[in-house]
Every structure is written in C-alpha cells, then in structure tokens.
Amino acid sequence: MIIDRKTGKIEHKHFYDIVNYLTPNDVLVLNKTKVFPARIFAGKVTGGKVELLFIEEIKPGVWTALTHPGIKIGTNLALGKHLFNVVGRKDEMAVIDTHLTKRDLMNLLIK
Secondary structure, X not given: OEXXXXXXXXXXXOHHHHHHOXXXXXXXXXOOOOOOOOEEEXXXXXXXXXXXXXXXXXXXXXXXXXXXXXXXXXXXXXXXXXXXXXXXXXXXXXXXXXXXXXXHHHHHHOO
C-alpha cells in the first residue's frame, strides 16, 4: 500500500515496486523476528468457548491474556487435559494461571 502524503491518495502495489519509491537516503529495515502462535481456543468448564491470546508471562506459569469473550476471575478453562484458572485482571486483560512451564505452554500452543 502506497500513501501519497501530499494528496492522501492510496495505491496498492506489489512489494517489488518498492524500488520506484525509495530515494538514495532512505533506509529499508526488514523485520525477521519470530512470533509464537499465542492464540488458542479453550473451553469453559461450565460450557462455552473462549479465545485466548497470551501476551506476557508475569511470573512462572501465570500469563496476561486478551480474551474473547471477556472472562471473570474464578473462571476455569480446559484445554485438552490441562486446566487453567483466571486468577485476576490487569488492565483490559485476564491473568491466567496455566500451571505450565513456559516450554510446556509453547509446546501446547504449536500443536
């Protein structure tokens, strides 16, 4: 997507067209970071499904996560044979005790 700052005109181009838009003093930075697949679906023990997007491990086994729909403190979530507990709130996020090491949670997420 190309945006002309003067006119606000938007054009859709291919990446290989970028050479037509770069000037000699421009710097092109490529981001090759890896992102872990942090989004999963878990079931509420009482029924229903919750989408979880893990954001940050705040202490071993305890993560902040965005959830859809929102979930309350005390909610128990099942993911396969694993049981997660919502133990708090931090800003707009749920605090979830996964009872798993970071490595075990990562292995669960990539399955």
